[in-house]
Amino acid sequence: xxxxxxxxxxxxxxxxxxxxxxxxxxxxxxxxxxxxxxxxxxxxxxxxxxxxxxxxxxxxxxxxxxxxxxxxxxxxxxxxxxxxxxxxxxxxxxxxxxxxxxxxxxxxxxxxxxxxxxxxxxxxxxxxxxxxxxxxxxxxxxxxxxxxxxxxxxxxxxxxxxxxxxxxxxxxxxxxxxxxxxxxxxxxxxxxxxxxxxxxxxxxxxxxxxxxxxxxxxxxxxxxxxxxxxxxxxxxxxxxxxxxxxxxxxxxxxxxxxxxxxxxxxxxxxxxxxxxxxxxxxxxxxxx
Amino acid sequence: xxxxxxxxxxxxxxxxxxxxxxxxxxxxxxxxxxxxxxxxxxxxxxxxxxxxxxxxxxxxxxxxxxxxxxxxxxxxxxxxxxxxxxxxxxxxxxxxxxxxxxxxxxxxxxxxxxxxxxxxxxxxxxxxxxxxxxxxxxxxxxxxxxxxxxxxxxxxx
Ligand code: SF4
Numbered sequence: 001x002x003x004x005x006x007x008x009x010x011x012x013x014x015x016x017x018x019x020x021x022x023x024x025x026x027x028x029x030x031x032x033x034x035x036x037x038x039x040x041x042x043x044x045x046x047x048x049x050x051x052x053x054x055x056x057x058x059x060x061x062x063x064x065x066x067x068x069x070x071x072x073x074x075x076x077x078x079x080x081x082x083x084x085x086x087x088x089x090x091x092x093x094x095x096x097x098x099x100x101x102x103x104x105x106x107x108x109x110x111x112x113x114x115x116x117x118x119x120x121x122x123x124x125x126x127x128x129x130x131x132x133x134x135x136x137x138x139x140x141x142x143x144x145x146x147x148x149x150x151x152x153x154x155x156x157x158x159x160x161x162x163x164x165x166x167x168x169x170x171x172x173x174x175x176x177x178x179x180x181x182x183x184x185x186x187x188x189x190x191x192x193x194x195x196x197x198x199x200x201x202x203x204x205x206x207x208x209x210x211x212x213x214x215x216x217x218x219x220x221x222x223x224x225x226x227x228x229x230x231x232x233x234x235x236x237x238x239x240x241x242x243x244x245x246x247x248x249x250x251x252x253x254x255x256x257x258x259x260x261x262x263x264x265x266x267x268x269x270x271x272x273x274x275x276x277x278x279x280x281x282x283x284x285x286x287x288x
Numbered sequence: 289x290x291x292x293x294x295x296x297x298x299x300x301x302x303x304x305x306x307x308x309x310x311x312x313x314x315x316x317x318x319x320x321x322x323x324x325x326x327x328x329x330x331x332x333x334x335x336x337x338x339x340x341x342x343x344x345x346x347x348x349x350x351x352x353x354x355x356x357x358x359x360x361x362x363x364x365x366x367x368x369x370x371x372x373x374x375x376x377x378x379x380x381x382x383x384x385x386x387x388x389x390x391x392x393x394x395x396x397x398x399x400x401x402x403x404x405x406x407x408x409x410x411x412x413x414x415x416x417x418x419x420x421x422x423x424x425x426x427x428x429x430x431x432x433x434x435x436x437x438x439x440x441x442x443x444x445x
Pocket of ligand 1: 304305306307308309310343344370371372373374378379402403404405
């Protein structure tokens with residue numbers, strides 16, 4: 001591993017929660033502005049996590065923390081592998097395994113809301129998994145490799161070959177980031193039929209761990225968005241950062257302008273979009 | 289010591305109220321009053337809540353629920369009774385099923401009077417509750433420290 005890769009990995013481990021938390025803060029601030037409110041301070045997500053760590057720990061099941069920590073470790077590993085420039089297919093496999101642990105963390109409590117949230121988490125996985133797999137396939141067809149390092153240092157940006165795949169990936173990003181039309185498993189805004197879904201039985205420390213893991217995951221996912229843009233030209237890095245911010249803003253906008261859909265709609269729409277955009281793109285790539 | 293003042297999460301429970309106070313509680317979260325400025329979030333989950341906001345009185349049916357919600361909240365926690373119904377039973381006080389205010393069942397820290405309590409008063413009550421919330425955590429740490437040093441003295445002696 002070269003030194004730049006090691007630096008990138010260390011930066012990811014140290015700064016991903018900071019970046020993720022700040023993005024979350026921006027999210028809440030921008031959402032508030034969209035609703036004509038003042039909104040919480042930018043650092044609010046960090047205040048929340050600090051508070052959660054200093055509260056009494058009550059748990060429904062002792063094993064929940066084990067599953068949660070496995071989830072955290074696997075998600076961090078996903079990011080580490082990604083920023084170390086290894087196989088993108090492996091990254092997504094590890095991410096899916098991590099998501100399964102999250103499912104168990106909700107399931108193990110065997111309380112109604114948590115179980116329902118966990119079941120919906122599985123449905124969400126089913127909805128986004130095809131697009132995630134196709135993303136890998138797309139990168140392979142466009143660049144001839146699964147290796148993140150080689151994709152990032154190719155001559156042309158992957159998005160030129162993969163616009164359809166990009167749209168599909170952005171679409172499932174809404175599911176992955178637990179944003180509004182598809183926040184089925186955790187219910188982004190509280191006081192709804194699901195209480196807090198998967199995280200209902202996570203209090204204090206456990207919720208804080210979940211939150212920090214989400215930040216790690218978001219940074220990784222936005223990294224994949226950046227991978228579509230980046231090429232061997234150093235200036236493409238700036239373009240990638242801009243596209244990442246634009247994507248994040250789009251997610252906030254979608255979050256604030258839509259109501260939650262039912263699971264079958266989510267499944268149909270996400271598969272439809274994936275098969276349509278990525279599918280057509282795939283056929284064109286194979287013909288050419 | 290951790291500053292937890294900036295992130296009070298509420299659990300709102302509607303007891304035997306006329307729903308007047310509940311509307312005012314929700315009004316606090318609208319753009320006009322925007323309680324989220326203070327980091328206040330309205331959570332429906334006792335496991336994640338710091339401040340229990342209770343409106344309306346206690347009756348025979350909701351008493352166990354209120355007690356359970358209170359017990360499910362992790363320490364430190366603060367209880368705010370909003371509106372005269374939650375403070376004393378209010379206009380429903382003499383009804384056959386009403387046991388009285390929230391303090392008949394759980395320890396209430398802050399009383400916000402009014403029928404209905406105004407959003408300004410509710411936010412004011414929450415801000416006072418937040419101070420108490422921080423104080424409780426500090427006291428908890430203080431006690432832990434004392435216990436530790438007490439043990440050391442014992443070990444030395
Ligand atoms: S205090 Fe007044 S407004 Fe509030 S619940 Fe009681 S009767 Fe209704």
